[in-house]
Amino acid sequence: MKALKTALALLVGDAQSDRVVPPTGHTVRLTLFSAGAMAFLAVFALALSMATGRLASLWGDELARSSTIRISAPEAQVADQTAAALKVLETTPGVASARALTTEEQQQLLEPWFGNGLSLDGLPVPQLIEVVEKGDGFDAEGLRLRLQAEVPGATLDDHTRWRRPLVKAARSLRLLGALSLILIGGTMAAMITLAATAALAANSQVIRVLRLVGAQDSYIAGAFVRRFTLRALIGGAAGTAVGMIAVALLPSAQPEGGFLTGLGFEGWHWLWPLLIPPLGAVVAFVATREAAMRTLRGLR
Secondary structure: OHHHHHHHHHHHOOHHHHOOOOOOOHHHHHHHHHHHHHHHHHHHHHHHHHHHHHHHHHHHHHHHOEEEEEEOOOHHHHHHHHHHHHHHHHOOOOEEEEEEOOHHHHHHHHHHHHOOOOOOOOOOOOEEEEEEEOOOOOOHHHHHHHHHHHOOOEEEEOOHHHHHHHHHHHHHHHHHHHHHHHHHHHHHHHHHHHHHHHHHHHOHHHHHHHHHOOOOHHHHHHHHHHHHHHHHHHHHHHHHHHHHHHHHOOOOOOHHHHHHOOOOOOHHHHHHHHHHHHHHHHHHHHHHHHHHHHHHHHOO
């Protein structure tokens, strides 16, 4: 209830107290610009954090549900060992499907490194078998032992060494995004504190006169808090709007673009940036109040 009354007081204001704060000047431009710029950067930090974390999680999930078996054997034995490996997989609990990749599919896998038109004829390329898991997956160590006994040329790669760094990267990116937002909020608080302190110092004579006629420090501080909070809210809303438009204009996710495309929000995640202006206003409220009370104590 108290918070609601404070919010209403900030919106409604007091015509008399508003005269204490100059409506124009460099402090106004500084507050609006810093709030808008920080909000713009916050939108991109949030979009980058969520998109990269989403992409790393997607890669990790895809690798977690699939494995690869590599058949390295003399050419005359490859077909027999491939058939033996597929037979082992048919009786392995947790395996949803398994199939040997065709020559064309293996060629496509090597094209990013060796270029188009690569011919596998005459190259000692192992036969690959794609394994898709189901349920809780299969016992990787048990499957390795079976393959070692029945298919000497088979090697199982359950993608653990690929999945672990991706999961770690997803967590690190989310943490980095949160840290970036905290730094942006701190920078915004510092800029608004400087602007509020400058405005208070510039109006020191007016403040002394107000004190002579009986105005309390809380009344004077409230005028500055209201003005700077509303300025931060307006600047933050403008910066957030521009940032969201810029993010919306970024290229959408494309397979050939990798993580360089799709750096934005998806679905209801577009609601997250809408929290930036009110959060910026809260930062401005706290920063301005602290600066006002500290400066007013120094003017006694």
